[in-house]
Amino acid sequence: MTAIDPTAHLTAEQIEELGRELDAIRDEVIADRGEKDAAYIRKVIKAQRTLELASRGVLLFSIFPPAWLLGTAGLSVAKIMDNMEIGHNILHGQWDWMRDPKIHSTTWEWDHVSPSEQWKHSHNELHHTYTNVIGKDNDLGYGIMRVDEDQKWHPFHLGQPLWNFLNACFFEYGIAAYDLELGKNLSKARRKKPEFRARAKAVGRKIRKQVLKDYVIHPLLSGPSFLPTLGATFTANLVRNLWTHSVIMCGHFPEGVQVFERRSINGETRGQWYLRQMMGSANISGSKAMHFMTGNLSHQIEHHLFPDLPSNRYAEVAVKVRALFEKYELEYVTGPLPKQVFSAWHKVFRLSLPNKKPVVKTPEREQELVAA
């Protein structure tokens, strides 16, 4: 967190006006949402299923190196599409308006070890509501890292570059553990709670199914290609994990992103909530293909402002949102993927060591108003 509040120059009225302008952007998309958007998500789902089937088909002959390479690459992309542009966004309810029971946040299940029901709670309800609020949003370092100077240092954090690397490799398991709030539920008393046990069982069932499919059935079907296929599905899962972890780190950890104190959100207005989302998220710049492969989470700022708008609309929304950042003289944190990933990792390394508690200077808004 920078020592000076970067939103201090805004008056309370300006913040509410900003909120109204953002509401208008949202309403415009909703009024225009329709057949083309529906066709888009159906096309993406169809492409993902075709790619996954084709890749798994090719992997039946993975004993031949070209088939292994092609199949592994295809399956990696298919898994990334499933988790990002399709799963993440459907589970946000971005496509609920279509009223298609097959593409709905309450019925969708994804290729991931965390059951969608649990992920929806920790992600949609906690992270998206309490974005970047220290002590409330566990996404800030996932409970294993410090990603802001204001988070308390503990010797455990010395190892956080390693924790982060391991988390990246096994990200889907990291998320499942995180959705279970494993850290806080491991005490004996909590572990025995029936509610926790039921959720842990659901995760166990999901893991079993996923592992059986990727590491038993598919390799067995490959016959003589058993081992290469096993390696291929493992690699595809690893690639998916590393990729999604990188994209998600870029959403809130790069330098320039703000975090907030627990008490700062007491009595927060709609305008202030929007402002927190704007200051607490970072984008990734790049090509259309890049945006697609990140599930449009490269438009993290727009996603956090409007988590339930269809992802294919974030690009057009971004133009308008960016204009508002300029109008209100706020910093729009964005950059190419390598730069943002480096920035986030740099922070992970830097904050593994303790730092002096920064002094936060928040100028009084009334005084600012007079000065302006």
Add this chain to the structure above:
Amino acid sequence: MVTTPLLPSDYLDLVSPLRAGADLRGRIEAVHPETGDAATIVIKPGRGWRGHTAGQYVRLGIDVDGVRLWRAYSITSPTNRYRQDGRITITVKAIPDGKVSNHLVRRARPGTLIHLDQPTGDFVLPQAKPAKVLYLTAGSGITPVMGMLRDTEFDDVVMIHSAPQPHDVIFRDELHDLVTDKKLRLTEVHTDTDGMLDIARLDELVPDWTERETWACGPAGLLDAAEKHWADYGVQERLHTERFRPSVVVTGDGGEVTFSATGKTVDADGATPLLDIGEEAGVLMPSGCRMGICFGCVTPLKTGAVRDLRTGEITEAEPGVLIQTCVSAAAGPCDIER
């Protein structure tokens, strides 16, 4: 196991959506205009279609502007057509502001995949042929009756049909052909010039109406008058009616509705069915006939109270209480499990 988290059918649907065992769907094969605002839609149902009885309707789900909407339409093809060429037809009249009807009549294209339920409805012909039949219809109320006329021939059939003007009469040419062939006696009432049909005129138009097995379908005004008239003469068991819409008698106070499974809360007025409120909010609501008959929409009421729009009766939440969302409106804050 092989396809987890998906099902094998999710993949099969990509190539063969009408196959046996799939969710019941259909494909629009053709759209034939009937009048300025009505059209007949030819549908090829999926392999799971069980066939209909003349007079029944089918519930159909179609994506309009990307949103899946469900409505019920009478089947107008004879029952043997499906056996012959695997097709059925429905006939739709576009109603003002009707999202689905206007879409079907004016914008639907052959090749469009739609979603179907099995045919249903008890507005049907009996097993034993009645000696004399009267069809009393108005507007699009002719559609289930056309399904009957095309399906079964009777020795003595009379029809009284009301429509604003001659060119508004759906199936007019076909009806007149039946008259020419002496298979039907038809009275057309053109309400723009003749005024609404006065039910008391029946004695003059069909002197033996009390002896006839009668099927009536049309606006609520006509059906209410018919039911009273038949009851007054003590022959109500001869009258069979079909209503396309529930008759709303009482509205409630409205209130905040929570859909707890989806986690959405919206304000609802006291006149709009909770089914519509939920659908508007993007909640996945099961639905059926949308008029309180089929119980396809029943949903647990967890807290609060709702009002039955047909009777005004209040239902309060208790464990195990199920409500029909299509005919219930909020009667205060309530929580329903969707």
